[in-house]
Amino acid sequence: MQPDTIPYKRIIFVCCNQRDEGKECCNNKGGSEIRDKLKRAVAEYGIKQKIRVCKSGCMGQCGTGVNIMIFPDNIWLKNLTTNDIPKIINDYIDPLK
Template structure:
């Protein structure tokens, strides 16, 4: 496997009335994950990228981390470093953001 972990950030935009991850900082989250991984030298083994709809619109912005398949909801820019340190580096999901 090329990457040990893969982070997908929903950047999808839909017509109202649904909340959309794209308009709720989706691309800013992608860039924050990429920057955080690069700063730590982890971008070689962990990839972060935008994704289409993750079907968690009511809990967006949403993120999923593979291979674990852990879905996060209501992710903010302030949460990115915690997800990187706790989950991507420490293998411990950030429980307060996990979508059950």
């Protein structure tokens, strides 16, 4: 094991978990689409070395999905829809341009 500092200024975990049919889950509410659009924004801004958008498994709060965790800000965003993508980009990605 080799401890090191985190190589990113911000990491966004987006729950993209797909549960069995009939069960509430983030992916059925747009998790993967949100993740893809956030990743695309990071790539378009050319700030991949500063911010990482990661796919997450279930965060145990499926009823309030789509769920996102943002570090080191310690922010949890819930009940997200694809309509919230511009605000997430504005609040958490744009500042690192």
